[in-house]
Amino acid sequence: MFVGIDVAKAELVVIILPALARFTVANDERGVRTLVERLRAVAPTLIVLEATGGYELLAVAALAAAALPVVVVNPRQVRDFAKATGQLAKTDRIDADILARFADVVRPAVRPIADDDAQELEALLTRRRQLLEMLQAERNRTGQVFGKGKRVVKKSLKAHIAYLERELRITDTDLGAMITASPVWRERDELLQSVPGVGPVLSRTLLADLPELGQLSRRAIAKLVGVAPLSRDSGTMRGRRFVQGGRASVRAVLYMAALVATKRNAVIRVFYRRLLAAGKPKKLALVACMRKLRAILNVMVRTAQPWSTDATLAALIPA
Numbered sequence: 240m241f242v243g244i245d246v247a248k249a250e251l252v253v254i255i256l257p258a259l260a261r262f263t264v265a266n267d268e269r270g271v272r273t274l275v276e277r278l279r280a281v282a283p284t285l286i287v288l289e290a291t292g293g294y295e296l297l298a299v300a301a302l303a304a305a306a307l308p309v310v311v312v313n314p315r316q317v318r319d320f321a322k323a324t325g326q327l328a329k330t331d332r333i334d335a336d337i338l339a340r341f342a343d344v345v346r347p348a349v350r351p352i353a354d355d356d357a358q359e360l361e362a363l364l365t366r367r368r369q370l371l372e373m374l375q376a377e378r379n380r381t382g383q384v385f386g387k388g389k390r391v392v393k394k395s396l397k398a399h400i401a402y403l404e405r406e407l408r409i410t411d412t413d414l415g416a417m418i419t420a421s422p423v424w425r426e427r428d429e430l431l432q433s434v435p436g437v438g439p440v441l442s443r444t445l446l447a448d449l450p451e452l453g454q455l456s457r458r459a460i461a462k463l464v465g466v467a468p469l470s471r472d473s474g475t476m477r478g479r480r481f482v483q484g485g486r487a488s489v490r491a492v493l494y495m496a497a498l499v500a501t502k503r504n505a506v507i508r509v510f511y512r513r514l515l516a517a518g519k520p521k522k523l524a525l526v527a528c529m530r531k532l533r534a535i536l537n538v539m540v541r542t543a544q545p546w547s548t549d550a551t552l553a554a555l556i557p558a
Contacts, residue, residue, distance in 0.1 A: 243338025437501025
């Protein structure tokens, strides 16, 4: 049995395949209890919901607590799947049906559900990203103010920028305090940051957004992050490999860490220069460094082995 749940603020539309059972419950405590009871009776193979900005959290937490196999997927993946099957219409019932079919065909891996502390850490990281985006936007606007009245507007922009910078400092302090308060997180944070090029932002992002680190193979982790090379071949044509999908929040921070590592990390620097000497484009070489760095971190977490400049694990891990 495969279950698709379309999530809205007020209700959850549920479809079970291949039984074609359909029902709707309210998206509140009472409705979610009913949902759990009915799905327990079915004993489904997989339950799939889309990420909807938080409206799915109550149902996901209750299903996970009941030891039911629930997974939250990227809405874009589901839309692409729907288009591939020729389903262009969009209603709550159609969406639930597509999610159930997606569960059956794609079989996305069940991701461990974060505990309350991990969810709070993830929320703080999300807020940090939002503050950075707003800061960049306001800084860009300071260079776009012209004509009469610009003094008043610039004053307003500077005041807002100062406020955002203050909020960013507070958020960073809160993040640091959360990591320090948890012995497990503190130990893993110190382990990750022992690698040259890995700073607090990447370490905290991995703790919150990639709990599978150290538990999966390097190829599986590469797919989760979205740095696994994807083929684009057709017939005799062999297209350029590319990376796409995965957890964008992790990939963006990993990119910056790899960029720093090409200058400050002896293993990554040698690897990067070897690729450039072989004629590889800089962007392709940098993506390969992202994979290399991610693989190193994966092994370090799995073995609890800290970084050292002559670490054989770093030298032997392929990109």
